[in-house]
Amino acid sequence: MTDLIPVGAIAGAYGVRGELRVKSYCAVPEDIENYSPLSNEDGSKTFALAILHPIKNGFAARISEIATKEEADALRGTTLYAERGQLPSLPDDEFYHADLIGLEVYDTGGVLLGHVKTVQNHGADDLLELQLAGTSATVFLPFTKAAVPTVDLASGRIVADPPLGILPEEDAD
Template sequence: MTDNTRICLGAIAGAFGVHGELRLKSFTATPEDIAAYGPLETEDGARSFEITLSGQSAKGGLIARLSGVTTKEQADALRGVRLYTERDRLPALPDEEYYHADLIGLEVYDTGGTLLGRVKAVLNHGAGDILELHGQGLTSTVLLPFTRQAVPTVDLAAGRIVADPPEGLF
């Protein structure tokens, strides 16, 4: 398990209008839930914001107000800023569901016990989650489908994943 105690829940995409509203990209399963976690902090923890949602943008993001942001210039200055919360403020998940942040950094072994690599990122381009693996002996990153068939075991307590990758992937 990673030792990250803070989880990124969203990112500011830029100003929306001239009164301090902004476009917000939510990384929560239900985008509107981002406002339910209480104050969110910048990555360095220097600033904290309460979020009030006011709609959705045409680009699919949320329109929001952040406490203390009242002008277009203030909203523009926050473009690209990621918003974080403490890991322990996230709800517990049902069995066999995982937060991406908990998977990043785990070692991945094949069913015979051979180390394949380490999870560098969890990607999703619309067809399901994919684990991006890197490690010694790999000439480039390997993309492993995060399905029950390809990844039969995730053991967060032991910090490892057992994979049965499709033929020819490694």
């Protein structure tokens, strides 16, 4: 498990005085401010983020070191990370997406299906994008209790029972 968890991203400038457009990945979007200071992926830059007010698809925010629109635009696309210790503990049946990425996925018979490449959410339930074993192909597996009955972070594995039609069909010879 990684010590840095992505909690948001900078979408660019908001106005001309160095304010930023920030997108939050937090379950309670406003909580992103509580995890300051935030950092970039390699930890080389830290940001003390202050939310100014909600805007469409996120928040207008300020970082004290950013004073101009150009400086704000230079940070566009920066993913914001919080240290794991800053985040709340989760119930047993909830997981940070960063903890799922890279886990090996086995079917209920113990056959390796592949590994989790990404976790997607397009408005409904989360989807695990699986990189299938021995191929470059990927499939999307619903991250539901029925399709994913077991997540074992300690052993780095997931047991899945994919619905019919999710996995490519094997050629019957």
